[in-house]
Amino acid sequence: MSLVSVPAVLLMAAAVTVLTVATALPTLRRRERPSALTPGRSLRRIVAEVMVVVLAAGALVLLRRRGLVTGGPEAETSFDPLLAAGPALAGFAAAIVMIRLYPWPVRLIAWAAARRRHAVPFLGAKRLMLQPPAARLQLLVIILAVAVSVLSSVLGYSIEEGRRLSTWHEVGADYRVTTPGGLPDFDAVAGPELIEAVALGVRIGSVAPRSSTMSVPERVAFLALAVDDFERVASGTPADPQLAESPVATQPLADIGTAANPIEVLASAEWAGAEPPVVGASFSMLIGARRTTFVVSSIRDDFPSMDTEEPFVVASLASLNAAGSGLRPTDAFLRGAAGADSIIEDSLVIGSNLISRRQLFAAADDDPFSAGLRRAFTGAAALAIGFALLAAFSGPAMAAANRRAFLGYLRTMGLSRRQALALAAIEYLVPVMLATAAGMVLGIGSAVVFQPGIRIESFSGGALPAAVLVDPGSILTLGATLVGGAVLAAGVYGLVGRRAELGGILRVGDE
């Protein structure tokens, strides 16, 4: 199910349009400009802003409906540049709205500060409210750059985590050994420092179920698993199926596999060629030359090591053995350290196959497409941070002359050096922090809103739907970098302001 519906998107677009117009109206009504420091806004600019918002809303709706890549599997796949521009348009529109909203919290700070005895927050907020258009441009650049950076970071991280999840899902553990001819005693192969836990299983690639009470597919894949052991293998990993408390694990073994006590199973949600399974429905399968009765106890979209494209059934190996199937284990799931591959491989009989989750992930991560994608995301994020830092530094530089005169005037009234530094901190830090926060919200929001169109799983290469994931570390690093840059800018410009000769700034008479 998509996270945002089309009507919701349209409603949002209408809301931001109304908001843009509403916030612009007071300036349209204003007949005189009280001073050069209060920038006027032209009707042309407002119309352009509304157009961007409307276009972005349209692109957003289309993108969510059609996706970034249009054309069905039969048709020739095409790339629509208008739709591709959707995220950028939406980001630009969101940034415009945020800049329109920006004076409001600042006005609130000014209002609150005016009622107290602190001049610096009051003056800082007043200055922020009346920044010239160049400063708004600085905010716009920071918001967009941070949004691009965060979006890149979120997509990159989501793709990487999606790939990690898919390798966990594909292997089911750190290692999986499949064999047609018997498994070694892994406890004897390596100590617990290399192999921590082992779970055995019986995998039958294709079994025909039969039922008189429910619709069943022609063939299902079957896995019987040593449930308690598997819990030890998968506990705390993305592959943990949380089986310990399920009926599959806790079923009494008396008369098991008969109609009186059918073996509890997990069934895949989709049964190709049949109705989806329902909990409580029973069916039988010929397992190890013995017809055994099963009952569906729960439905799963996926299960570790099982192909989600095919119908599957998972049961307890203990139940199966108690039912007298007499099958020898074909799979072993191992929890082990990174260096255990070669030791495990040496212990295997001919025909056995070892799959390592780590190797699978490394191979997927190193392929040219993934490496290129990673470089693109990293490059975009780095470029965006560079732009944001440039904006954080250049903004104050653009207003330096005006600010020096302003500070000089205040210094004649008794503004102390400490107050001047605090004022610089407010003037430089608050906009950067607000713009950074807005950019982060915009970046994460874009990833969530555009996820249905972007389809992260198509980049992560897994069968499982990939979620939008935020890496707190990279987001915090990004925020800290920008705030650090702003602190540096505040320090530099604050010191420059301190060193300026007041007499020189304010000298009016001729010498």
Next chain:
Amino acid sequence: MVTGQSPHRPTSGPRVDDALIVCDNLVKIYQVADLEVVALQGLDLVVERAEFVALVGASGSGKSTLLNILGGLDKPSAGKARVGDFDLIAMTDADRTAYRRNTIGFVWQQTARNLLPYLSAVDNVAMPMLLAGSSSRQRRTAAMTLLEVVGLADRHAHKPGQLSGGEQQRVAVAIALANDPQVLFADEPTGELDTATSAALFDVLRSVNEQRGVTIVVVTHDPQVADHVRRTVAIRDGRTSSEVLRRTRVGADGAHQVVSEEFAVLDRAGRLQLPTEYVEALELDDRVRLTLDPDHINVWPDEDGANDR
């Protein structure tokens, strides 16, 4: 007639010990690229409490340099400068802030520079008090009172863009008085105003001077300002050169008359600057001959020397 006057003479000039502003042999040298510009070269000045003084000088005379030093905006290169209890040479940063905050107030020439354009008149007047940490209620009450003093109480909610130049300068006077300073420095306060508005502003300044006892020092290049103040100090080449004192006296007919008298300033080293018009009238050049009579000194052109040359 020009009469010689020394700032250190207790009987005829202001008393140094009681004075509010004392500059003694003040020197300011600016470094401009490789050149040293001597803006003040041993300037002496004494201003008493509650005086209304104008510092007049041509462009480059050093008057604005003096104002910047007195305002704590610049430091002198040598000499002594004191305003009230503050030694302007030895002040720490904290002292300087306290000095600007509580002891002095400024009015600048450019009306736009005196006010924050995004604040109303009353908020502008309250700003120095906010910087000093006064409470919201105190600020509001005091700011409204000051706006009444300058005759702009009814314009308290107007922003600078909605006020005339003269009104802006009156608000600037109110701002300068916000923290109840001892002295108000005004740098060409009427530079951007017409004659009538200038006169109105000087009326406000005079009223502030007389009713609140605030010492006012106006720096200007306009000699007409002498008509509005009691004492005009002329600055030439970085030194005080002459003073004009305006006194009111009762004439023989009983009517009050305003009399101006010009004095030349004699510094501590005995140096005296002769008025330019005197020098030109007698074509004085390089050397003059002095003769001492019991009650005055005669200055004669050095005709022998001129013939020798």
